[in-house]
Amino acid sequence: MASPAPDPLAALRNLRQSRRFLPTPVPQDDLVQLLEVARWTGSAKNTQPWHLVVVTDRETNAALAGYGDFTAFLEGVAASIVVAVEGEGRSVAYDDGRLQERVMLAADALGIGSGTAWFSSPETRQQVRELLGIPAHLEPWSAIGLGYTDTSQAQASPQLSGRKPIEEIASWGRYGTSAAPDAPRRAG
Numbered sequence: 001m002a003s004p005a006p007d008p009l010a011a012l013r014n015l016r017q018s019r020r021f022l023p024t025p026v027p028q029d030d031l032v033q034l035l036e037v038a039r040w041t042g043s044a045k046n047t048q049p050w051h052l053v054v055v056t057d058r059e060t061n062a063a064l065a066g067y068g069d070f071t072a073f074l075e076g077v078a079a080s081i082v083v084a085v086e087g088e089g090r091s092v093a094y095d096d097g098r099l100q101e102r103v104m105l106a107a108d109a110l111g112i113g114s115g116t117a118w119f120s121s122p123e124t125r126q127q128v129r130e131l132l133g134i135p136a137h138l139e140p141w142s143a144i145g146l147g148y149t150d151t152s153q154a155q156a157s158p159q160l161s162g163r164k165p166i167e168e169i170a171s172w173g174r175y176g177t178s179a180a181p182d183a184p185r186r187a188g
């Protein structure tokens, strides 16, 4: 019997934030590949307003874990990539988020779990800057924690999981219309 066709969108739908990791290190080659993916992220006017600091030292990641309200999980990562961006406003925030999501999807494709951690205040971002020697024109808003997900542990509390139904977040043709119009269906 033929096996079912692979679902090309499964990885996109199933990507979740990892917060508990095994102690296994992430190979350097894989980290370089993640940087290569990050490098090719599109940005407004191709400004590429970022600098990425890869941190594999456990003590440094443990220090980063103390620099935010929800950063504690960085203590257990095998590596992190601190993303520092130049400038502010919606477009830079968009560029930053786009790069991070792309790195997280790339990590997933390599079998590596990931989670974003935000350094929540100017004071904590200054601590990050001093710890890693990041110059003043770059703002280290957050880090991507990386490692092999410890699947024996829960990754999030229930209120941080799940999603709204599609009817609540999308409309067809006009706001509030939930039914999809009759339209050609995919063959096969």
Ligand SMILES: Cc1cc2nc3c(=O)[nH]c(=O)nc-3n(C[C@H](O)[C@H](O)[C@H](O)COP(=O)(O)O)c2cc1C
Binding pocket: 015, 016, 017, 018, 019, 068, 070, 071, 073, 115, 116, 117, 118, 119, 156, 160, 161, 162
């Ligand atoms: C802008 C942004 C900031 C986030 N900051 C943190 C954070 O500091 N710590 C954390 O554990 N998760 C953080 N998250 C992850 C979210 O909590 C997570 O994506 C959400 O709860 C959905 O979880 P799931 O993708 O595992 O289902 C952040 C996500 C986004 C988009």
